[in-house]
Amino acid sequence: MTVDLNDLDDETFRATVRDWVVANYPEELRNPPKRLHWRDNKVWYFKLAEKGWLCPGWPAEHGGMGLNAGKQIILLEEFERYGVARTNDHGIIMVGPLLIQYGTDAQRAEFLPKILAGEHIWCQGYSEPNAGSDLASLRTSAVSDGDDWVVNGQKIWTTLANDANWIFLLVRTDPGAKKQEGITFLLVPMDSPGITVRPIINIDLHDEFCEVFFDNVRVPKRWTVGEVNKGWTMAKNLLGFERIYLGSPKLSGYALSRLRMLAERMGTWEEPNFQDRFTRLRMEMDDLKALHATFVDIVRRGDALGPDVSMLKVIQTELFQKITDEMMDIAGANAGLLEPMEGNRNLHPSGQFIQARPSTIYGGSNEIQRNILAKNVLGLPG
Amino acid sequence: MTVDLNDLDDETFRATVRDWVVANYPEELRNPPKRLHWRDNKVWYFKLAEKGWLCPGWPAEHGGMGLNAGKQIILLEEFERYGVARTNDHGIIMVGPLLIQYGTDAQRAEFLPKILAGEHIWCQGYSEPNAGSDLASLRTSAVSDGDDWVVNGQKIWTTLANDANWIFLLVRTDPGAKKQEGITFLLVPMDSPGITVRPIINIDLHDEFCEVFFDNVRVPKRWTVGEVNKGWTMAKNLLGFERIYLGSPKLSGYALSRLRMLAERMGTWEEPNFQDRFTRLRMEMDDLKALHATFVDIVRRGDALGPDVSMLKVIQTELFQKITDEMMDIAGANAGLLEPMEGNRNLHPSGQFIQARPSTIYGGSNEIQRNILAKNVLGLPG
């Protein structure tokens, strides 16, 4: 089947995906305002697994679809267009590619089938309380003790750790090394003795993130991925392709359509002032789409993305925020309501405004992205 | 007479000033688009001198008006309101106060009467090519040689040096000292052998600024002001009161009235979009006026201004620029014209736009002002 899909022309492939998504994706899960927990999204996870579409980028030999980059983008676009929610997908987009590239045959045999079966739900242990955007200064330590590592420390902003039964973890294994050296990649079951998970209620009053504490957690060394002390490079390589998602114009497009609904409901749609501001937002989004397309083309050609992809994240997240700012401006006193207006999920200015807040902080804050642009793209001095 | 003026109540004083200005200020010099040269503004200089109103802040014993701070502000406000141009006033606002505070009796006797008579026209030698906003790193040197200093180096951005016959100069007299130490204040005749003046054509195509070169210029030591190596402190103290002028809302008020004229001429005045943007600018200006008034009150009470006065300069200059940006936006193809539209000086969007450019650079760039606010007002770390 995978070979067939790659051989389809793009438009046929797109139509195939669209039809199947419309027929199979649960209506009530479209465009959810908050990240879904496993209890809600597993239906869709298993449906994808059954269809064989769970892992578009994995080679067919490992149970993936083996889609080329162009087709993967079409699949993603069609999912986005229909408002398909993210699943607990860290196993799919992070652990799978990691093991396929750097793991041993034994690790691949142990873990990949369980991701495909929805048996292992993974979360990502990167950030730490004192190393938010400064990953290289992480301090969670792993000390060698016979066949085990003994892990101590704390991770934070661990997305959906409260759903996961496994965590992939960056730990410091050589405290004497330079910052970005001495970091190692470990795979750890969440039910290991000494792990505690504490959900963090975020500003959206939702428990999407957690803290994860490690108190003398023993991890068998066979769950080390790749070379000891070389975890930093592996982690960096994994991030490459993902960054383009943060710059997808889809989120702003969705918000813009909600802004329009709100303006129509509030009676401001026809006002020249509003029309002017709306047009500016719409043109900004279209220009973002054009820029995004140039990066998608790079991926489609199979080339590596440069650091200038940081631009997309900055533009997309700040546009998203501008759109929700505008919602707040026109909503009048409704801007203060906790719940959607009139029970209509599409008319929820305060909720959408709050949901837009973290976007400029996570995934490398926009300050960090601008640092990257200044130094790595523009070549400005340290 | 000076005593009489201080005794007047504020409103009577204001009316007195206003009447006299209206009766005496040359109509054709009101609100000039560019800084006037001595050949144009000397008429008014001499009129002020004749009236005894040339030096409002100087004590009466030195030939000034001896006005208190409150009355000085009223005088300034009335001059601004009528669009009175600045004269070549560095002798009045800088050299006079400098000598009154730090000079010797002999220096005061030598220089003050000549300022009052319009015989000495002064310019200010502070900035250097490699010390734009970083005054403490200036390099023009003065080496002691008998009764003289021998000065070598270069000054830049010297306002109207091409009009001046004297310059007051900061020079480095102790190259070994820390940056802000070892700086001395000298008074130098512009016709001294070894001085060369080169006008700089600025972006407004006007020769307001000059470079001044010093090649083994001999300056008698009796023209040193105050203590050797203590010039930095004197220079800083002189700047205090001046900073409030840079934050005067007058410039923006004038630009806003020209924006309105332009909008009426272009037919955009009635457009709701324009009205909204104009209202925002107007409200910003009124809030700036309210903030400016709180600083004027401090001066009126005779208290010292704190570093937070930097806020005024930032707000005023950026508002001024926003207003002229708006002019460019509504002017259509007229925005490209070099000269005023239809020969009407009030309809000159490109000219006003260009004239607004330097405002965020001179007088301590707005970047420097924000550094000051961050460090000296908000206490953020170095």
Place this chain on the structure above:
Amino acid sequence: MSTAEDRSENIRLLRESAAAVIPGDYRRIRALRFQDPGFDPATWKEMCDMGWAALRVPEAKGGSGLGVAEYCALAEELGRGLVPEPFIGSVTAASLLSGGALAEVLAGDKVILPAWQERPNSLDTAGDTTVAGGRANGRKAFIPMAAGADAFIVSGRDGLALVARDAAGVSLSIERTQDGGNFGTLTLDNAACTPLSGDMAEALEEAALATGAYLLGVMDRAFAMTLDYMKTRNQFGRAIGSFQALQHRAADLKIQVALTRASVEAAAVTLDTSQHPALRQSVVSRAKARAADAAMLVTRQCIQLHGGIGYTDEADIGLFLRKAMVLSHLYGGAALHRGRFAAVAPEDDE
């Protein structure tokens, strides 16, 4: 009214007494969030004992007869503490009541709130409501902290009236707000009401300005907390407050706070000294528009400057943003007030 020096000394004392009773942390605020009635009636009664509800009531009517400047100073202090008790609503009500009802409001024995707004984006107080013949009909919405009200002052086409919450024909529905409080929607179906003399317009001007002052307190405190955070939080081996890009952003926020303070305080002086209706409206609109926009900008940026911790509900900084979200549009949002300013502001004299 006393001399300028006396007044500014009084204002200082008033601020100090408020600061003394408002806790430095936000545990009380958190405990009251998303509970009914959204504030603590006992705390409110203590505040009334300090004379706060009586601030703008003339001494002849049992109040303290203070000016708008005092009103704004106190509102600002309450904003700093995110105090949810119905201060502005009660002051507004008190200025429209007399006799026993006034006494109960001033004592904090009853909470009476103005119910004037019908549409989300409007300053119109009449709307479609009538209060003729002792019977009120209509619908009033966006009444802050209505869950704790005993009665409402309802504005109709034909004047004002007092409506008890538990009167026949009165129904009150409650929606939660982002700050943990609530908005009430009052539906009046031939409800019994007591006519009140007077006009709500002037009281609402003051309420709008006081809301601006409250927002000033909110943003000022949020900004101060953020500066503290910037001085102590380290990244890349340095305090984040030493990064120039963040320093400049902080300088810009400082400017917003300063402009808001200047605008609010100047407006208070105008309300205390000028009877020129257009001038009064224009300064209130300018101050409320500035306060609303600046409060949203400053609190939003404070979240950003806090980084990851800023988007947890555990960090207090989020409470300030949520308060700004609710108050920005009360008594008119920025766009509404800009429109009114454009319509009424007197031309400059040049």
Place this chain on the structure above:
Amino acid sequence: MSTAEDRSENIRLLRESAAAVIPGDYRRIRALRFQDPGFDPATWKEMCDMGWAALRVPEAKGGSGLGVAEYCALAEELGRGLVPEPFIGSVTAASLLSGGALAEVLAGDKVILPAWQERPNSLDTAGDTTVAGGRANGRKAFIPMAAGADAFIVSGRDGLALVARDAAGVSLSIERTQDGGNFGTLTLDNAACTPLSGDMAEALEEAALATGAYLLGVMDRAFAMTLDYMKTRNQFGRAIGSFQALQHRAADLKIQVALTRASVEAAAVTLDTSQHPALRQSVVSRAKARAADAAMLVTRQCIQLHGGIGYTDEADIGLFLRKAMVLSHLYGGAALHRGRFAAVAPEDDE
């Protein structure tokens, strides 16, 4: 049209050949400023020898039949060099001419420019002008580099016509522009004219987009020069480019340049591939609006980032701002194009 790979290779060669003839400094530009005719006719003839005026003319008519993408790529390179020669005007004219007049334009022997605009803020080409019966009447303004024109293509209510500059009834007044060039105002009082077939609308769409591309070149080069300056200019003992506040501003300018490039290049593809009129107009409007706003923002900020030296006329950076000031509104400014976009842009498919 050739394959995508061939085309992008052709575009690369075209850019290279342009870069090869455009000097790396701006002495030539300075020498021509504020002189008549504002450009160098000999240089223009050399450019015509390279086939630039013939770029959009079909091969059947003696041109090179290249696409809009090629047109924009070349305009961008000329923008980088601030080239004042009348490239866009001549390409526009060439697309409306045939026969001997076309040959003269393509050879650079005559400069013929479109004269379509009557009001400063409008895309209307007809205006109040008539060209019936071999007689032109009306007034056309804002004709860039008109001081060097031999003839004009005048658009009227009743079609197009060619008007010689020296014909009876033609008067041309010249005003200088901020970039050192000029705008002509053409007054036609029963002037002799030769009717032309065709419609100017499509040629003006391309001219608007090419002007956007030229502005892209202007801002891209200004930004590159500013980055160089930031890397070498020291203050407080460090390169100013190491200050984070300036770094972040530079990052924002980079984003503006990148968005403009994406917008202009996508619009060129649309003009080369789609016949949908509303889509064509909407992409041109989007690109021109973005280019106009971004060029002004970027060149303005480049002045600021240069500090004191930036506000001397001696620094080349000011030449870029002045060019942006003139071109931003040619073939419609940002507000005009935003309005048109709002009116014509097709709805999204969701």
